[in-house]
Amino acid sequence: MSELKVQVLDKDLCRVMYPNGYINAHTVQDFEKVIQTILEEKQFRILINCQGMEYINSSGLGVLMGVIEEIQENQGFLYLSNMNETVFNIFDTLGFTHLFRVFDDEGQALEEIKRSE
Amino acid sequence: MTDLEQGEIQVTFPSKTQYVHMITSLASNAATIAGFDKGVAGKVAIAVDEAITNVIRHAYKGSGEHTITFKIEITPESLVIKVLHTGEALREEDIRLPVMEKYIKERRVGGLGLFIINKFMDRVDYLVGDENCCQMTKYRK
Numbered sequence: 001m002s003e004l005k006v007q008v009l010d011k012d013l014c015r016v017m018y019p020n021g022y023i024n025a026h027t028v029q030d031f032e033k034v035i036q037t038i039l040e041e042k043q044f045r046i047l048i049n050c051q052g053m054e055y056i057n058s059s060g061l062g063v064l065m066g067v068i069e070e071i072q073e074n075q076g077f078l079y080l081s082n083m084n085e086t087v088f089n090i091f092d093t094l095g096f097t098h099l100f101r102v103f104d105d106e107g108q109a110l111e112e113i114k115r116s117e
Numbered sequence: 118m119t120d121l122e123q124g125e126i127q128v129t130f131p132s133k134t135q136y137v138h139m140i141t142s143l144a145s146n147a148a149t150i151a152g153f154d155k156g157v158a159g160k161v162a163i164a165v166d167e168a169i170t171n172v173i174r175h176a177y178k179g180s181g182e183h184t185i186t187f188k189i190e191i192t193p194e195s196l197v198i199k200v201l202h203t204g205e206a207l208r209e210e211d212i213r214l215p216v217m218e219k220y221i222k223e224r225r226v227g228g229l230g231l232f233i234i235n236k237f238m239d240r241v242d243y244l245v246g247d248e249n250c251c252q253m254t255k256y257r258k
Contacts, residue, residue: 003138024141025170026134055141055159057166058229065221086159093236094229095217 003027006034013113014045014077016106020052023060032063039067044076045113049106051082056090068099077101081109121257122150126189132173132202133181140187141166144198151191153255160237161196161255167230168200168251176204176249186248195239196255206249209242 004021015038023031038046064078071078081103083091091097103109126147130136144165148158169185177183188199214232234241240254 003135022138022141024134024137024166025174026137055163055166057163057170058233059170061229084159085156086163089156089160089237090163090233094233095221099221 004030006031008034008038011110013110013117014047014079015043017046017048018052019048019050022054023056025057025059028059028063031060035063035067039070042074044071044074046071046076047079047081047106047109047113049082050080050084050087051106053084053087055086061090061094061096064096064100077113079103079109079113081106121193122152122191123193124150124191127186129184129186131181132177132183132185132204134170134173137166137169137173140169143187144189147189147191148196148255151196152257153196157255161198161253164234164237164253165198165200167233168198168253171207171230172200172202172204172251176202176207178204194257196257198238198253198255200251200253201248202250203248206245207243207251208245212243 002021004019004023004027007018009016017034019031021027068078079101082105083102091100091102103112126143128140128143130140141162145158145162148161172185173179183202183204186201188201190197212231214235215229234253238253239256242252244250244252
């Protein structure tokens with residue numbers, strides 16, 4: 001069984017990533033590969049739906065920190081939604097909620113994206 | 118449950134990242150058994166992940182040929198977690214915790230692990246000896 005699977009859906013408004021599993025030193029490369037592929041395709045509007053994300057450690061946060069500049073330089077965004085308590089705690093504790101917008105659920109995020117079109 | 122649960126668990130495992138999640142699950146379950154809520158159990162799991170990852174990456178420099186011993190003690194006062202290894206010791210005087218505001222502004226990557234451990238646990242001690250130890254404590258409120 002794979003410890004992390006990341007499905008990506010191409011929606012009208014953005015690409016939505018669905019990581020399923022945990023993101024730590026063991027799985028972070030798989031996570032990074034998926035996000036880099038999206039950027040290579042010049043897609044800079046990204047939402048990560050964290051519904052299936054058990055937890056993310058500092059390696060995973062490092063990946064997000066590493067790509068946010070390129071995304072912002074290309075007038076894109078990196079939003080997150082559907083976090084469980086553990087994932088939210090880590091974002092909140094580190095102050096990452098100021099760097100990445102976090103929505104309760106995917107619908108809310110998509111609505112905000114639509115509104116700001 | 119009126120009596121506070123007490124007990125000890127010990128596991129020795131190879132210094133490879135594929136074992137980390139197994140140990141974080143164990144830590145999270147132990148926190149629940151000790152009576153901590155889901156939020157705290159999640160924080161304990163992340164702190165354990167970071168502590169073990171640090172040992173594999175830094176103390177053992179990424180080599181998977183060593184072992185790490187993981188101990189949990191559930192006491193009437195606290196949950197005490199020990200990550201023991203024979204690699205390079207991390208000394209308290211060498212620790213520089215990042216200032217998050219500055220960190221985010223400069224978009225630095227890496228080095229967040231120790232900060233997370235300190236934030237999510239109540240007390241963290243780095244003990245140096247025959248076996249070096251990262252000892253993390255969560256107190257019952």
